[in-house]
Amino acid sequence: MGYRGRRRRSRVVLAGLDLALPAGQLTCLLGPNGSGKSTLLRTLAGMQPPLAGRACLGGDDVVALEPRERARRLAVVLTDQVDSGLLTAGDLVALGRFPYTTWDGRLGASDRAAVAWALAATGAAPLAGRRVDELSDGERQRVLIARALAQQPAVLALDEPVAFVDVPRRLELLRLLRDLAHECGLAVLLTTHDLDLALHTADILWLVEPAKGEVEVEGSDGARACVHVGAPEDLALSGVIGRAFAGDGVTFDPLRGTVVADTVPLASVHVAGDGPPAIWAARALEREGLAVIDGDARLRVTAAASGWTLEGPQPTSSHDTIAGLLSAVRAALPDLAAPHPHAPSGR
């Protein structure tokens, strides 16, 4: 299926797009806040007309499609608050049968089978009898995904599905969506601003690179925000992730695949040792503002299962905890800090 689309809101948010959403893959529409992700998703889902161009679903213009027919091909999970009153999760999922049932909304055997399948596929079956307003955020998202699946769509579009969900649940939900794409042949598109999560789970990234420092001109088509398409790793290597997410005081670190704060290191430190004790000591030292380097440094930490040893300008000390190690490092820092040209001396 193919998608061409452009952006709207009498203010052009994105223009000149030519995107295709592949079946059987999880596509993450990734971009900083306010970059037009949700607008693009809503346009592709036919929920708002494009300013120019068209969004197609299996060859048909998504805006012109008969609403029921569109609902049988494409389902959405939105950020809208669902005030579900006394509805149980099962009732909510059953509402997904709306485009299939007759005027009175009664469920037939095939409808009940589809609801049961949707509940089982999302692992939401144990929740079916519970009231929606008693569910946790993660459980509610699961149920909303099940509701969308009950529409038996070919395309599943989700707007920030994990925004209010804790981190382990985020990963669970994204794995679920990826499994649905891979095993059921669904085309899954979701927006997120969670870079780490998208890098870890997406098959394909649609990365919105916002226009930088540019006055927005009404209707002009040219060099504004653009959307890069590719495997997450390709986009990381080509540097576009770095460009899209670079901000005031933060940069994308291509070695670690995450956004880090730009800081001038207070000092350099070498960490010797293996395994988790060394890794976590290095993380703690970076958090403290030190650069962890491979070569020789005036500060040296040796990590072992028994504890951490700090060597440096002050007498060598041993520590049972990383917290202890850090306080020793802090005490040592004034002796290490190179006099900064503009900093008051005697720091």
Place this chain on the structure above:
Amino acid sequence: MTSIADRAGLRAPPPPAGSPAPPEQPAAGGLRRPLALAGLLAALVGLVMATLGAGSVAIPLDEVTRVLLGGEPTQPAWQTIVRDVRLPRAVTALLAGAALGVAGLQMQTLFRNPLADPFILGVSSGASLGVALVVIAAGSAGTTLVGGLALPATVGVAGAAALGAGAVTTLVLVLSRRVANPATVLIVGLMAGYTVSALVSLLVHAELGQGDRIRAYIAWGFGSFAGTTWSDLVVFAPAAVAALLLATAVTKPLDALLLGERYAASMGLRVGRARVLVAVGASVLAGTVTAFCGPIGFLGVAIPHLTRGLLRSSAHRLLVPGCALVGAVVALAAGLVAQLPGRDATLPLNAVTALIGAPVVVAVLLRLRRASRAVTT
């Protein structure tokens, strides 16, 4: 991790057509709904009989039954009382309660606001304006506001009331799409209602002077099921029944609207058309009731909540008939209390409905506060 196929027991959507459907889940509460239905029906019959038997003159139930079956009561006057006074009253209360309950339910879902109802949102006031305009134009010399009009005028009154109701519904609907806060919408509706009521008062006082007609108008404002005659019911009953049938035909869109308009649209609902159908239905229901019974408060907001609590459901397929039944029962009971059986005096119906409805509104507000967000249903 286990695969989707393992978890679902199926490979991919759609499930194979021949796959056995899971057994239908037992209704929540098991016997709750059949019991509630039976109880409501029994209460309905009991209250109709009580309405026919009780009043300033008490008539024994066996005599009432005899009149209903076409026989001659021991006192000839009882036949007139039962057939021409109390039976219209009972039918009016039954229909008005059903209509207000369903109109309240429709408006609560349409506005996504648990405190929406025809009275609070000013829809009844809009209907009053329509009634006042027609009554003044018709210039009838009757002693009740609507009663005694010729059939065309009665149709005109009902139609004008529905139009007035529809105008205010449209106004509030348009405003509610611009302000997100449910409380703001309620206040806007309340103010619209007061404004229209003030207009009606000015109009009626200027045009009707100080005679019987103005007294009738003031009495009408208190609300009553007792003012209707069979000739009114010829108009009221078909209009109310038709709008109730329309309401049962648009339960599926209302269910979808529980999730909000964008979700509803994403599931294939033509939201604009559904909104018009629901608004028209609710306006006809609220408008005709107002035309014949006066603006009646609190039933519209209270009955949907009572029904949800009774049926433990938010499904409109159950709630619409449920609200009609609960509304009929509550209205009959309120009408009976207002008649003060055994005395010559009557109470203003709105005083009775306020006593029933205000606690429900307060309970809903407290629950909303606890939930700290608007629970629409």
